[in-house]
Amino acid sequence: MAANKSLLILPGDGIGPEGMAEVRKVINWMDKRRAVTFDVAEDLVGGASYDKHGVPITDKVMESALSRACVLFGAVGGPTYDKLPFDKRPERALLRLRKDMDLFANLRPAVCFEALVEASSLKPELVAGLDIMIVRELTGGVYFGTPRGIETLPDGQRRGVNTQVYTTSEIHRVAAVAFELARKRRNKVTSLEKNNVMESGILWKEEVTKLHAEKYSDVQLEHMLADNGAMQLVRNPKQFDVMVTDNLFGDMLSDEAAMLTGSLGMLPSASLGAPDATGRRLAMYEPIHGSAPDIAGKGVANPIASLMSFAMALRYSFDLQDDADLVEKGIKNVLAAGYRTPDIMQPGKTKVGTVQMGELLIKELDKLAA
Numbered sequence: 001m002a003a004n005k006s007l008l009i010l011p012g013d014g015i016g017p018e019g020m021a022e023v024r025k026v027i028n029w030m031d032k033r034r035a036v037t038f039d040v041a042e043d044l045v046g047g048a049s050y051d052k053h054g055v056p057i058t059d060k061v062m063e064s065a066l067s068r069a070c071v072l073f074g075a076v077g078g079p080t081y082d083k084l085p086f087d088k089r090p091e092r093a094l095l096r097l098r099k100d101m102d103l104f105a106n107l108r109p110a111v112c113f114e115a116l117v118e119a120s121s122l123k124p125e126l127v128a129g130l131d132i133m134i135v136r137e138l139t140g141g142v143y144f145g146t147p148r149g150i151e152t153l154p155d156g157q158r159r160g161v162n163t164q165v166y167t168t169s170e171i172h173r174v175a176a177v178a179f180e181l182a183r184k185r186r187n188k189v190t191s192l193e194k195n196n197v198m199e200s201g202i203l204w205k206e207e208v209t210k211l212h213a214e215k216y217s218d219v220q221l222e223h224m225l226a227d228n229g230a231m232q233l234v235r236n237p238k239q240f241d242v243m244v245t246d247n248l249f250g251d252m253l254s255d256e257a258a259m260l261t262g263s264l265g266m267l268p269s270a271s272l273g274a275p276d277a278t279g280r281r282l283a284m285y286e287p288i289h290g291s292a293p294d295i296a297g298k299g300v301a302n303p304i305a306s307l308m309s310f311a312m313a314l315r316y317s318f319d320l321q322d323d324a325d326l327v328e329k330g331i332k333n334v335l336a337a338g339y340r341t342p343d344i345m346q347p348g349k350t351k352v353g354t355v356q357m358g359e360l361l362i363k364e365l366d367k368l369a370a
């Protein structure tokens, strides 16, 4: 068990604070019922930070993020901030956190809750029991490679350039995360690239193969072209366990996988940095949805993505597997009992708001822990 249980909560804007308030209830419950006490700090980020300090994240908050075991991030942004210059925009806070904490591995689980199979765009039998983990490289590749830019050519045409670039160490560190995750799951990794048309894809495949042979030969490894992976995700998603891929393909494939499971309000994510000499990894956990200004303040946001993000923090930053299982089981049971926030409402089910959903989870946790 990790000795350092320090958490920084950055609720942010819109529905961010609404989801995080429900996470707080679970943290308090764990303190009382499981004797697991977290050292929790909370601060401003995004538009909320801009309103008070004139910047989307202060240096003091950044220092706090770097010193704590992990960050729980709500969501940022909103129409009032849309006209700000780029460096003052709420989303800049997210980019700075990712960059300064060097969070290179983005973990996006796509789990289909039994109670919600009907909400998927695929047939129930294809998604029932689905449990995939997509590991996306987050700090390299074509989004960051140079040269980049738009230039005007002598003949007056314009030319846009981005560069896909990866080094051995960038590939190894993200692939290692995938192999280690697979060992705790169903022991299979699918690595995706485009080695048929890209040199960076050839390197990716060779280096993943090399690392596998050196350190992870106990894990089943398969290679797949990323475009085939996109097709296989809708054809037969349950063939996958852990998928690892670069920044660009990961961006697409993780959004595609998200839709297999139904709602944006259900999906968590984790972003991990490299382990230091003591094995400590910086990490940030956040729902994949944004600040949802259209429903903010109405008490109807689905808090499950935030709660599932906290469960990921329990699992990956604090090594509290049983507690993570408990929170996930609690959520499953509340859904199975027929409670739904409006975004996942189905005929014959009971509609509840954000706070009620959190309270139902606490009641369920009481039952499970009794």
Ligand code: NAD
Pocket (backbone or CB within 6 Å): 015, 074, 075, 076, 077, 078, 079, 091, 094, 264, 265, 266, 286, 287, 288, 289, 290, 291, 292, 293, 294, 295, 300, 301, 302, 303, 305, 343
């Ligand atoms: P969004 O994810 O905020 O909302 C998209 C749609 O999904 C909306 O209709 C919203 O009501 C619904 N939705 C999202 N989360 C929900 C939940 N938990 N429960 C119920 N319904 C939910 O995306 P958007 O509307 O494109 O962006 C809104 C703002 O959020 C923008 O300012 C954008 O820049 C920002 N944003 C922030 C993040 C982040 O902080 N990580 C991510 C995406 C967008």
